[in-house]
Each structure stands twice: as structure tokens, then as C-alpha cells.
Amino acid sequence: MKINSYNKRQMSRIYPRGNRVDSSNYMPQIFWNAGCQMVALNFQTPDLAMQLNQGKFEYNGNCGYLLKPEFMRRPERQFDPFSESPMDGVIAATCEVKIISGQFLSDRKVGTYVEVDMYGLPTDTIRKEFRTRVVPNNGLNPVYGDDAVFVFRKVVLPDLAVLRFAVYEDTGKLIGQRVLPLDGLQAGYRHISLRTEGNFPLSLPTLFCQVSLTTYVPEGLNDLVDALSDPRAFLSKEEQRMKQLASMGIDSSEIADVPSTGGGGNAKRVGGGGGGAGGGSSSGLGGTSGQLSGSIMSNISGSGETSNVSSNSTKKDEKKDDPKFDPISISLLQTDKMYQKLIKKQAKELEILQKRQEKDAVTMLRNHTLITDKLNTSHAKERSSTKRSVNK
Known part of the structure; x- marks a missing residue:
């Protein structure tokens, strides 16, 4: 609580201790939750902490600056990062992720599986809990089935939460990963391109997922929310x-x-x-x-x-x-002025393209004829010179 109040009016910088001789990193999410502005890491170590850092700041094009949420900037608001209940004015969310399949994950016949983790407030952080089954001997297009549905029931603070998708071989070797901020996700079917351990983009490997984002509803109030959303049904x-x-x-x-x-x-x-x-x-x-x-x-x-x-x-x-609507036929659409205008425009453009193609074809034929004549002339000269040398 105190460090949050301090960071509303002062700048704070966090950096690794000098005794980290192995250049290891700490988890920056803890200090982001506390409102720290500058959280320094060892860039030479592409570990999980660095992946979270690069994935979070990739949200705005890697410009190096992200605006903190409003309740972490306003002096009259009190924020407790260890709170398990939603804050006033902040709507908790429910995130559901379904891993459908993967594409071009590996060029070898290896088994693969996917892990989905969430990092944010301590109450929002879920690690090593959601994992798909292993699809054996298929690194090209594995399908993980209908049971690969992971529900993050209650996300207290979506503005600080990030999702991490990681694809592993059955031996535990990392194939690719991607870190995405939760407030930047869009619901629906999505292809998620993967990154290397150092957050460099991979050209082909992707994950095909279905993302569902809804407002969090406490247990026991689902009927009330459904009745409010559709009163006629209740x-x-x-x-x-x-x-x-x-x-x-x-x-x-x-x-x-x-x-x-x-x-x-x-x-x-x-x-x-x-x-x-x-x-x-x-x-x-x-x-x-x-x-x-x-x-x-x-x-x-x-x-x-x-x-x-x-x-x-x-x-x-x-x-x-119920109102009755007459079906619109194709012939009626073809009589529309806009349709006629587009047809004329298309015919005019097609005529221009045909003339241009004919002109290019004539030019190309002329050039080929000149080249052929030059080759025949040079060949005839070489032939005559060869005959002269043979006759001598």
C-alpha cells in the first residue's frame, strides 16, 4: 500500500542485485503491481521474466512506455495488490481459452503440448495448471481436441494481467511462446504467431485458438444476470x-x-x-x-x-x-444505378488493360525480333570467319 502511494508522486527504479553472477532475472510483474515505473532486467538472459517484459511492452509497438491504469495514478484511490475482491470502478473479467490446433510447430515427428498461464495480481496468477494433452508424432498440425478448454474464472484486474502461451515437445523442450496482455485480446477465433525463447518471431509456427472474454459474475448470481439480460425469458x-x-x-x-x-x-x-x-x-x-x-x-x-x-x-x-419482406432478386439488383456504374467502370478498366497488354506484347515482340536478328548476324559472321580460317 505504501509503495503504491509513493509511486503515484515519485519515480522508482528496480534493478537486479550485483550478486546475480549468473545474470538471472526476477519476476517484474511483482513490481508492476506495485506501480514501479522502471523495472530493469538482464537482457542477455532470455528467461521467463524477460519474455513477460518484452510481451507486455510489445503491446504499444515496443516504444518503451506504457501508461499505468487510472486507479494507480489518482491520489485519492487506494490500491492493494494483494486484494482478492474487485476494486470500485474496475470490472473483473472471465477469460476462456480453447486451444484447437497448432500449425507448423516442428519439422520433426515429435509429440507436442501447450501450456497456458496467466500472470498478474497474486490472486490472478495461475501457473503450471492448464495444459493440453500430448499429441504424439505430429509436429506439423496437431489437434488438441475439445478438452483443451481453460477457464480463468475471476480476473480481478484485467489491466495488469497477461496470458502466456507456450508450446513444448514431449521431452520438455520449448518450441515457441507468446505473451499477450489480457486487455489487448479480442474475442473470437485467432491465429497466434509464436516467438522464440528470445522473443524473436518464428515464421510459420502458430496456434489456432478460440478466446472468450466476459464480465465476471459471482457464483449464485448467474440466474439474476440472465434475467436482467433477457427479461422476457424469465x-x-x-x-x-x-x-x-x-x-x-x-x-x-x-x-x-x-x-x-x-x-x-x-x-x-x-x-x-x-x-x-x-x-x-x-x-x-x-x-x-x-x-x-x-x-x-x-x-x-x-x-x-x-x-x-x-x-x-x-x-x-x-x-x-411479424413483418414480411419481399425477396430481392438478382435481376432487380442488376437494374440498380450503382451496379450499372460499377459494370461500366469495370468494362472501361478491362479495355484499358487489354490495350496496355497489346502494346506491351508488340513492344516485347519487337525487342525479341531485334535480339534474334543480332544473334543471327553475329552467328553468320562467326561462321564466315570460321570458314575463312579453315580454307586457309
Whole structure:
């Protein structure tokens, strides 16, 4: 907490200790989480720390500068890098990565597998946990199957998180790797080109993946989020009953009393007219529209036959309301002014290209004829000189 507050108003530089005689590196992610501006590494050692550093700063074209997130720059915001809950104003994310296949990973028949790691805050860091199965004897185009789906359920701070894709041989030798910032990823199917251990681009090896990025939803609130995103799919039972009644021509305002429990044959009065003529012995809608028996209410709420009729009539009403569009034919499109204009432009360009090609062909034929004549003349001179020398 204190070093974060310090780095909001001061510059700090971190560098390897002098007793690192093997030129090893420390993990820079820890100091990036603390808001340190300059994190120096030993560039002569292409290890994991250097790969994270180069992958992170590759996001803006390797210009050497990245802007820290806003909450790490504003003095009134407090940031704890060891927090496990999302910050105010920062939306946690859920990342799902599916490794589908690899292309041109190796020119030898070796087994390969892929590891997917995430580095960020301590609560976001996941290492050596997600790994595909080994595809034996196929380094050209291995397919890792449908089980290679890795879900990072809760990413508290996506702005500081990075994903690392690493492809290994079955012996543990690194084939290629790639480090990508999470906030720079785009959802969908992606071909990820790989880099060497020193972060130099490999010409052919790629990974074919599917990336899915969504907002993090806490456990137990999925139904609520689905209801908010699509309210019509989560109508209450009472609203469904009202729709069924409306499809039968009964207005909900006419119902004076609705039974709270599914009773047997108690009659319920509808509307204001009609005295006591609608007794409990009624088993259907009577001649007057002002009465409705309890058995009818139970049938409306529980009978599958009535529900089917109501849903079918609702579907018919929805079909009536659907707009109808006349299909557009090809002949109609061909009469469009823009289409005619493009056709004329294409014909004009084709004519210009044909004239240019004919001109080039004539020029080339003339040049070839001149070259052929020169060769014939030189050959004739050499032949005559050879004859003269032989005759002498």
C-alpha cells in the first residue's frame, strides 16, 4: 500500500542485485503491481521474466512506455495488490481459452503440448495448471481436441494481467511462446504467431485458438444476470397466466378474486354482473361472460391442454405481427444505378488493360525480333570467319 502511494508522486527504479553472477532475472510483474515505473532486467538472459517484459511492452509497438491504469495514478484511490475482491470502478473479467490446433510447430515427428498461464495480481496468477494433452508424432498440425478448454474464472484486474502461451515437445523442450496482455485480446477465433525463447518471431509456427472474454459474475448470481439480460425469458408464472388468459379473450382486470391455492370446485366470480347464477356446479364458461368457475381457473393454471391452446394462439398472434419482406432478386439488383456504374467502370478498366497488354506484347515482340536478328548476324559472321580460317 505504501509503495503504491509513493509511486503515484515519485519515480522508482528496480534493478537486479550485483550478486546475480549468473545474470538471472526476477519476476517484474511483482513490481508492476506495485506501480514501479522502471523495472530493469538482464537482457542477455532470455528467461521467463524477460519474455513477460518484452510481451507486455510489445503491446504499444515496443516504444518503451506504457501508461499505468487510472486507479494507480489518482491520489485519492487506494490500491492493494494483494486484494482478492474487485476494486470500485474496475470490472473483473472471465477469460476462456480453447486451444484447437497448432500449425507448423516442428519439422520433426515429435509429440507436442501447450501450456497456458496467466500472470498478474497474486490472486490472478495461475501457473503450471492448464495444459493440453500430448499429441504424439505430429509436429506439423496437431489437434488438441475439445478438452483443451481453460477457464480463468475471476480476473480481478484485467489491466495488469497477461496470458502466456507456450508450446513444448514431449521431452520438455520449448518450441515457441507468446505473451499477450489480457486487455489487448479480442474475442473470437485467432491465429497466434509464436516467438522464440528470445522473443524473436518464428515464421510459420502458430496456434489456432478460440478466446472468450466476459464480465465476471459471482457464483449464485448467474440466474439474476440472465434475467436482467433477457427479461422476457424469465417472466413470472403470474405474467404467463395473464398472457394465457388474454389469448383466450379474458381481461385480467375482470377477475375479482384469484385463488391462492389450487382448490377443488369453488367458483370465483368474474366481473360485476350476474348474481349467484354461476354456481359451483359449472364446469365451463357459461353463456354469460361474467362468471368463471374454480375448476376453469385450475384448468387454466394446471391443464396442459389449455396451456397448449393458449401458447399456440399466442404463437399465431406473434406470426401475424411479424413483418414480411419481399425477396430481392438478382435481376432487380442488376437494374440498380450503382451496379450499372460499377459494370461500366469495370468494362472501361478491362479495355484499358487489354490495350496496355497489346502494346506491351508488340513492344516485347519487337525487342525479341531485334535480339534474334543480332544473334543471327553475329552467328553468320562467326561462321564466315570460321570458314575463312579453315580454307586457309
